[in-house]
Amino acid sequence: MAQERCAVVGLGYVGIPLSALLASKGYDVVGIDVLRERADAVNAGKLPLKGDEPGLGEMLARVVKKGKLRATTSFSACKDRSAIFVCVDTPIDADKRPDNSKLEGALTWIGRNMREGAMVVVESTLAPETMSSVVAKTLERESGMKLGKDFKLAHCPERVMPGRLLFNITHYDRVIGGIDRQTIKRATAIYSKLTRGKLHPTDLITAEIVKTAENAYRDVQIAFANEVALICEKLGADAFEVRRLVNTCPFRDMHLPGAGVGGHCLPKDPWLLTQSGKAANPKLMPTARAVNDSMPFHVLDLAANALRRTGRTVEDSVVAVMGASFLQDSGDPRNSPSIPVIESLRGAKGLRVHDPFLEEIAGTDTVKDWKKALEGADLAVFMVSHKAYARISPQTIKKIMRTPVIVDGRNIFSSEKMKKAGIFYIGVGKGFSE
Template sequence: MKICVIGLGYIGLPTAAMFASKGHNVIGVDKNEQIVSALNQGEIIIEEDHLAEFVKTAVTEGHLHGSLVPQEADAFIIAVPTPITDEKKADMHFVKAAAEEITPYLRKGNLVILESTSPIGTVDDLICPIIAGSGLEIGSELFVGHSPERVIPGKILYELVHNSRIAGGINQESAQRIADLYRTFVEGEIYLTNARTAELCKLAENTFRDINIAYANELALICEKSGINVWEAISLCNNHPRVNIHQPGPGVGGHCIAVDPWFIVEKQPDTAKLIHQARLINDNMPTIVAQKIINLTQGQDKPQVTILGVTYKPNVDDMRESPILTLISHLKTTNIQVIAQDPFAKGYQGDPYQAAAGSDLLVLGVDHNIYRDLDLKRLAQAMRTAKLLDTRNFFDRQTTAAAGFEYHLLGDK
């Protein structure tokens, strides 16, 4: 088949290359000229394990081409961004533009699949009315639906093949055609449903995780007040065969878990009360951590704090929606001087010992594995006041004490 993939980011590019690797003729479309010209030379500008070699092979074998504009094809896959506005509403302008741009190229029998994470009703209420402008009858001449993506950055190529997938169509035939197309590379189960259910499922999966983390964060605050170590308590609870409480922390970041629940809240604010509350609890964690930092540096002349880790999760360079960046902005409104260090994040890659020099508090914000190699004694000696606030239960209390630190743990007395 000839497949046109619109949007060549973390989702669209691996998907395009995957279809190409199975012999389909794939046109990868992006507005970004740098992405398209790199692709046509067999190169990529994003970081993802094994993707560079995979794309190079697909381009060299002649199955994958880059283009700035769509072309006629059998199937169109939309994988453009769906960010959130400052008002916590889904910004659908990329999806709308992509649907408008493919419309002139649609032909009888084509399949249009939305992969972007989107609010319920996007296929029915936004995409279908636009592509109906092709003059083709939706459902019998044009087959349409949503097949959400659940891959995790770092393992995208593996998970594209092995994860199960939902094929949600505007009718049974659309769902079946979507499933048949993905079956060319998906080895996991493919479940057929309608488009609205598929849209809801993607949002509900990430919302489940957000609510679970909010619960862990609330437990952390309850435990602090009750003189209990929440990390020990959660680990004991999780020995129950049907309990899986997530971990507390300084907040929730990234462009999925911290964003997708808002797509549900936006549509049904009066009903989605638990979902909304979970978002507020998680979004409040940077403020809670900021208050702890203020308390721990109180009385200090010109206090200085060093934060280790600014990305939204460990061992990646992605800072989107990072709660640590929110924490830093909070602290900048106080008299505390903040120095942040992160070996992965652009602009923060300084030496950790220099970053800690003269500080009154070290804050572990992100549990990057590489921080295991830190010489805690050297860090403590570099500081003016050797205090440590651990927001991830990363360090061992005894070890940090032996290195000379006064140790404080989020979620502990």
């Protein structure tokens, strides 16, 4: 078969690295997004994503300059494309049910514009059975074509992570679900050029379940670590030492506890899985979600307790929230655990939010210089383990804060060093040092 001509629909954290990588492997690629600024940024060779993404900006600039990648807001660009990748966001609604409106919007326009013989590959994460109940049906209805005979369908869920987009997409194994062997072979021919990881062929429903289960599994593991951390706090033990020792036992992989779970994926993928599987009455995954969602509020409790020990309240304190993105050294604010913390601390006498990668979060402008955020503050809540924070010394904290009270949501600092420097220090999963 001749070289596929590719379209990538949705130019975000998934679609951008995919388009750039496909183009770098010699494919002719057009990116399509409803947001004009996304398409304009790509056409200017500029990465429309915040945060540190090693190698990706350079790759994007190179392939755009070479003429291998261009972007548009018009779905008519699908007309001469043989392989169309769908990378739009697939959120949940307020009732935790899949919100497929963006997916259906994209598929409607793809269906109206795609040509016979096209292969549509969905990379977005889906509630199991969406490929058959939404994707196939929308494409058949809008194109007037028959699945299998006139066009092909595959589901190759993405495994990238902000901060590691290019690394993951070029190194990780991929699961390729297809409607038949021929489609899997065709998709495999493309993905084998993109990743040095193994490719695992399967059917559509299995691929859908694998993706949502792998993220739900991680969410449950983090919830377990968080629950152990809460127990350790009550018993006066250090959860990180407990974790280290637990993991000396073979076949144990206790995760890190922390101030909460954010991002576009982990907070919603367990719901995609449990919604589709609700006939099985799943209990563990919703409980894990509740545990992880409660962690930012636990951090707030720790903060209020620590302040009380110094004779202060939130209302008469200047508070610094350190870190606003959901992940270390990323500019992705989606579902960040910092958001409920910032919102709950609005009643403080002063509120500063520091983040090296974000200008604004939850309607609050961020401070770029961590010293400015900490200077004269009475409480600093570390929500994200941005690398820059590891370089802040207890002595500097003691010197520049008015009342040096630290709540560490990410195990950034050593309890002992903080205690030695005379700092009120409390952390998720740690005892209190004074």
